Amino acid sequence: MDHTGLDREESSAKNRPLRFVSGLAGLLSVLAILAIILPLDDWLIPRTHYLPLHTLMELASIFAAFLVFATIWHTPSTEVPGSLVLLAIALLAAGWLDIGHTLSLTGMPDFVTPSSPVKSMWFWLTARLMVALNLLAYSFFPDTQPYSTKKKYLILSIYSLINIIIFAVIIFYEALLPNTYVTGSGVTPFKVWFEYFIVLILAISAWRIYVLAKRTDDETTALLFGAAFTALLSELILADYEISNAGENVVAHLFKIIAYLLIYRALFVGSIRRPYQKLAAQTNALLSANAILRTQALALESTTTPVMVTDPQGYLSWRNPASAALWSRLSSESKAQLNIFEAPLTPDPLQAAEVKQTLMSGRAWSGLVHIHDSHGNPFIMDRTITPLRNEAGQVEGYVSVSENRTESLLALNAQRTLERQLQHSQKIQALGQLTSGIAHDFNNILSSILGYTNLAISRFVPDKQSKLASYLKEVVQASERARQLIDKMLAFARTERQNSTHTARPSAVIEEVISMLRPSFPSSIQILTNIECDPTVNIDAGELNQVLVNLVINAKDAISDQGKISVRLHEVNLNVKTCAADQSDIPAGKYVALDVIDTGHGISPEHLPHLFEPFFTTKEVGKGTGLGLAMVHGMIRRAKGFILVESKPQQGSCFQLLFPGASPSSMSQVDSVESLKAPNGAGQKIWVVDDESAIVGYLHELLTYSGYEVRGFTDPNQVLKAFHTDSNDLDLLISDQTMPGINGDELAKKLRVLRPNLPIILCSGNGLPLDVPALKTAGIHHVLDKPMDSAALLTAIASELDKKLISQTSLDR
Numbered sequence: 001m002d003h004t005g006l007d008r009e010e011s012s013a014k015n016r017p018l019r020f021v022s023g024l025a026g027l028l029s030v031l032a033i034l035a036i037i038l039p040l041d042d043w044l045i046p047r048t049h050y051l052p053l054h055t056l057m058e059l060a061s062i063f064a065a066f067l068v069f070a071t072i073w074h075t076p077s078t079e080v081p082g083s084l085v086l087l088a089i090a091l092l093a094a095g096w097l098d099i100g101h102t103l104s105l106t107g108m109p110d111f112v113t114p115s116s117p118v119k120s121m122w123f124w125l126t127a128r129l130m131v132a133l134n135l136l137a138y139s140f141f142p143d144t145q146p147y148s149t150k151k152k153y154l155i156l157s158i159y160s161l162i163n164i165i166i167f168a169v170i171i172f173y174e175a176l177l178p179n180t181y182v183t184g185s186g187v188t189p190f191k192v193w194f195e196y197f198i199v200l201i202l203a204i205s206a207w208r209i210y211v212l213a214k215r216t217d218d219e220t221t222a223l224l225f226g227a228a229f230t231a232l233l234s235e236l237i238l239a240d241y242e243i244s245n246a247g248e249n250v251v252a253h254l255f256k257i258i259a260y261l262l263i264y265r266a267l268f269v270g271s272i273r274r275p276y277q278k279l280a281a282q283t284n285a286l287l288s289a290n291a292i293l294r295t296q297a298l299a300l301e302s303t304t305t306p307v308m309v310t311d312p313q314g315y316l317s318w319r320n321p322a323s324a325a326l327w328s329r330l331s332s333e334s335k336a337q338l339n340i341f342e343a344p345l346t347p348d349p350l351q352a353a354e355v356k357q358t359l360m361s362g363r364a365w366s367g368l369v370h371i372h373d374s375h376g377n378p379f380i381m382d383r384t385i386t387p388l389r390n391e392a393g394q395v396e397g398y399v400s401v402s403e404n405r406t407e408s409l410l411a412l413n414a415q416r417t418l419e420r421q422l423q424h425s426q427k428i429q430a431l432g433q434l435t436s437g438i439a440h441d442f443n444n445i446l447s448s449i450l451g452y453t454n455l456a457i458s459r460f461v462p463d464k465q466s467k468l469a470s471y472l473k474e475v476v477q478a479s480e481r482a483r484q485l486i487d488k489m490l491a492f493a494r495t496e497r498q499n500s501t502h503t504a505r506p507s508a509v510i511e512e513v514i515s516m517l518r519p520s521f522p523s524s525i526q527i528l529t530n531i532e533c534d535p536t537v538n539i540d541a542g543e544l545n546q547v548l549v550n551l552v553i554n555a556k557d558a559i560s561d562q563g564k565i566s567v568r569l570h571e572v573n574l575n576v577k578t579c580a581a582d583q584s585d586i587p588a589g590k591y592v593a594l595d596v597i598d599t600g601h602g603i604s605p606e607h608l609p610h611l612f613e614p615f616f617t618t619k620e621v622g623k624g625t626g627l628g629l630a631m632v633h634g635m636i637r638r639a640k641g642f643i644l645v646e647s648k649p650q651q652g653s654c655f656q657l658l659f660p661g662a663s664p665s666s667m668s669q670v671d672s673v674e675s676l677k678a679p680n681g682a683g684q685k686i687w688v689v690d691d692e693s694a695i696v697g698y699l700h701e702l703l704t705y706s707g708y709e710v711r712g713f714t715d716p717n718q719v720l721k722a723f724h725t726d727s728n729d730l731d732l733l734i735s736d737q738t739m740p741g742i743n744g745d746e747l748a749k750k751l752r753v754l755r756p757n758l759p760i761i762l763c764s765g766n767g768l769p770l771d772v773p774a775l776k777t778a779g780i781h782h783v784l785d786k787p788m789d790s791a792a793l794l795t796a797i798a799s800e801l802d803k804k805l806i807s808q809t810s811l812d813r
Helices: 003-014 016-037 047-073 082-104 117-140 149-172 189-215 219-238 247-302 321-330 349-360 406-460 467-493 506-520 541-558 628-638 693-705 716-725 744-754 772-777 790-812
Strands: 307-310 316-319 365-372 378-389 395-404 525-531 563-574 589-598 642-647 653-659 685-689 709-713 732-736 760-764 780-785
Touching: 016 189, 016 219, 016 247, 047 082, 047 247, 082 117, 082 149, 082 247, 117 149, 117 189, 117 219, 189 219, 219 247, 307 321, 349 365, 349 378, 378 406, 406 467, 406 693, 506 525, 506 541, 506 563, 506 589, 541 563, 541 589, 541 628, 541 653, 628 642, 685 693, 685 716, 693 709, 693 790, 709 716, 716 732, 716 744, 732 744, 732 790, 744 760, 760 790, 772 780, 780 790
Parallel strands: 525 563, 685 709, 685 732, 732 760, 760 780
Antiparallel strands: 307 316, 307 395, 365 378, 378 395, 563 589, 589 653, 642 653
16 A cells, blocks of 8 residues: 555645635735736726725625624634634624724715714724734634633623724824824825734734644634735735725725635634534544444454453353353353353352452452363463443443463463573572682682691691690691582582593492491481392492482481481382472483482472572571582582472472483593602702692692792793793693683693693692593693692602603603
């Protein structure tokens, strides 16, 4: 569809009245110019003929003025703007002044006092001024509110009083008025300027009314623009005439008659035609509304959404075909027996009572209604019931709109499950990032604390049973507990196995854990084991040990005084289920199951979804960190296993770990470091670089005491500069992995470009997984976790230096 053409056609129709009046104004302008240019002032009409002609033309304009007033005055006040009433009264007053002008013309019978050109011109000027001022008022206030009858009579009285005053002054006090005509000389300059003043008012009025007409398609405003413009042309012709019976005077009076007729036409449209136009518009609006109602009725009939209308008691009075089709499957009852407050429309009695109470209070009700068809198939209907009110606000019934949400709600439940999994994954990721940063800084602190404390014990406390030794050992134990806490956080935060794939025999781990924990448990708590199979699973034995210890201790804490803890290892064939830790789907299949069952107080249903969230705990303040089950989840997830939890308050709990089948265990890709007593050094030169000065200081003390010559750095860039100046003054480098500017593995690559056989030991404190093959390619065979065991570090140093010595001997041969 060509919307541009439609817009152009609509715009053309909208401006049609103004275009017609503008064309008329153009034609009259041409005639006025001709009247001014042509020597019409030389065409004199004999006085005997001019007076009757003048009287007829004035009577025509007076008749038009009175007709305007009569039309407006007898139109109902509510249908006419106040501005048009004011203009009609002004025309009535001007008409009476025109009568005075006609009767005062020279040659006419005496009008109270002898006729004269001065009296005639003053009646003319005041009449023109009154019309011009009211047209100007309309241009400023075109849409004033309709006047009351009382106000109309008040305004008529005011204008009548003004007319009486004007008549009295002109007739009885002519000598006091400024002279407008001198016999033998013609009109005075005062009269000319007065005429031009009226021309100015009419020019302003015509321009403002033209602007108003352009903004609307109102025919009244367009016609009033034509009247103002025509009156302006009439005044221009008469501005400086010399002889009253000249031809240009006749033309000017004809323009005046046209102006009055245009005003009559405008006010006729505004008072007579406008009500009919409103009625026609209302009729069209009613027809359009009826068409819309028919369309809506057809829409209700054809829509697939069930719609019902009931009486105030809830009995069904109307329903669309979709509703009839639905309920025909649900009940064999007739329409008259169906009630929205009863079954089968609302099967649940409690819900039906709630619906009735809500609607009887005057409010709308919305909710899900569970129904079944004649075959027992469930439906979930999203229903909204709204009261129907009459004009007095009284409830005459109710309208119910329903939507079958059975399939969409099932899809929504699946979406919510995915959202929970995503939220859980995001929590894990956020905690992993936080944990990595904490672990790096905390392990650096622990490295210096443990290192300096062990140095103090070994070097300056000869009596290992002294109080000082016991105090320092307490510091070491506290630091070890802090390291274990960081290890738990890192174990939870890791999502991928770092260096290798390990396998473990759960049966052996169970025996180890139970034998370790049984002595610390009260005798009132039984610990039972049931080993039904002896498989291997893909998990590090140490991690499985931590997982089992956490679950058994949690089971013990859930038992108040006495009870039983059962640990069972068996195989299960599982259907599809949902993992309790991250809401992921557990594929159907065969799994190795490790159950930890207790007879404790159980877990509340509202707590079950949050068990594996970091820092969530149901224990009392100070009795739990909230990281135990989170760590369990992290380790089981890395083993590609799953967790199921069954628990009810006061009925105990069962935590079931599910593992896929495993292959034989494989060796670690990173060389293990045995904590053996390492030999002392023989003056070999070792450089140590770490952004923590405390760690550099500790390693400097440890290695110097062990017989090495040590040089410490806190900036890897300083190492590069020193290496470029004296690369031979170095036998081995110990580097931190995470440092500002250059990481440890990057620093190793840069140094081994210059010295390919340089031994390098890397230390890591953030627990992040490292690329083991890439490290070995870079010549790094030892990676030690912070805080470092001093014996393991010294053993690694001795091993690297021995390799270097053997390699150098082979080259010498």
